[in-house]
Amino acid sequence: MKYFVANWKMHKTCAEALDFLEYFKNISLSKEEYVIIAPPFTLLWPLSKSLQDSKIKLSAQNMYCEDKGAFTGEISPIQLKDCNVDYVIIGHSERRNIFHEDNELISKKLKKAFEYNITPIFCVGETLEQRQKGLTFDTISNQLSAGLAKLSEDEISKIIIAYEPVWAIGTGVNATPEQAEEVHLFINSFIQKNYFKNKNSDVKILYGGSVTPSNIKDLMNISKIDGVLVGGASLQQESFLKIVKYKGEDK
Numbered sequence: 568m569k570y571f572v573a574n575w576k577m578h579k580t581c582a583e584a585l586d587f588l589e590y591f592k593n594i595s596l597s598k599e600e601y602v603i604i605a606p607p608f609t610l611l612w613p614l615s616k617s618l619q620d621s622k623i624k625l626s627a628q629n630m631y632c633e634d635k636g637a638f639t640g641e642i643s644p645i646q647l648k649d650c651n652v653d654y655v656i657i658g659h660s661e662r663r664n665i666f667h668e669d670n671e672l673i674s675k676k677l678k679k680a681f682e683y684n685i686t687p688i689f690c691v692g693e694t695l696e697q698r699q700k701g702l703t704f705d706t707i708s709n710q711l712s713a714g715l716a717k718l719s720e721d722e723i724s725k726i727i728i729a730y731e732p733v734w735a736i737g738t739g740v741n742a743t744p745e746q747a748e749e750v751h752l753f754i755n756s757f758i759q760k761n762y763f764k765n766k767n768s769d770v771k772i773l774y775g776g777s778v779t780p781s782n783i784k785d786l787m788n789i790s791k792i793d794g795v796l797v798g799g800a801s802l803q804q805e806s807f808l809k810i811v812k813y814k815g816e817d818k
């Protein structure tokens with residue numbers, strides 16, 4: 568099964584989002600194609616109604632690490648569940664860099680999501696400077712060990728990791744398939760070695776960063792890729808559809 572996650576960031580009104588889904592939910596999806604839409608918070612409820620009889624799932628783009636309380640402007644996992652949300656993006660580089668979320672907060676959010684049976688899509692990735700200094704693997708292992716610190720083996724086996732090199736997000740410069748593969752294999756072996764000493768676990772790893780209809784095929788051909796997290800190219804029905812149906816055949 569391959570995941571195709573649309574991260575709409577701070578885009579779309581309710582009418583625009585419903586219009587997108589009116590078209591998209593009529594597309595027939597094979598068992599291999601698993602589509603998740605991550606709209607802004609205000610659209611979760613109307614989209615959950617629109618997706619009631621559809622295979623398409625909903626993700627939030629963020630969530631706070633408490634059940635409820637005096638946290639002005641935040642959203643709790645209870646409220647996400649109320650909107651039939653099954654997934655949540657945690658640790659996106661825009662959250663880390665613009666809103667200063669650190670590894671400690673991210674690790675609390677990951678734990679809290681599992682408490683409510685919401686599967687986190689946990690983003691990790693290096694900046695251009697870190698890559699140029701040869702710090703890619705150090706950065707990613709730090710993010711992984713800090714983020715996963717509070718999780719049980721069972722939770723780690725259910726998490727979805729998204730490798731998103733920061734220099735590739737929204738820039739039009741995607742990682743080459745070789746660069747992405749090297750890091751995917753690293754993440755996979757880091758997790759097997761550190762968390763599954765006794766048994767092999769199939770941890771899910773997505774790639775994100777300037778995925779388009781033109782590069783999807785090459786990216787999906789690398790070893791250990793379970794799908795993609797798509798920003799810009801998920802905003803138009805046609806381009807997202809081309810990404811989901813990258814194999815070409817109508818199954």
Ligand code: PEP
Pocket residue numbers: 574731735736737738739775776777778796797798799800
């Ligand atoms: C993202 O924000 O997760 C992302 C991958 O964005 P884009 O596809 O626009 O690079």
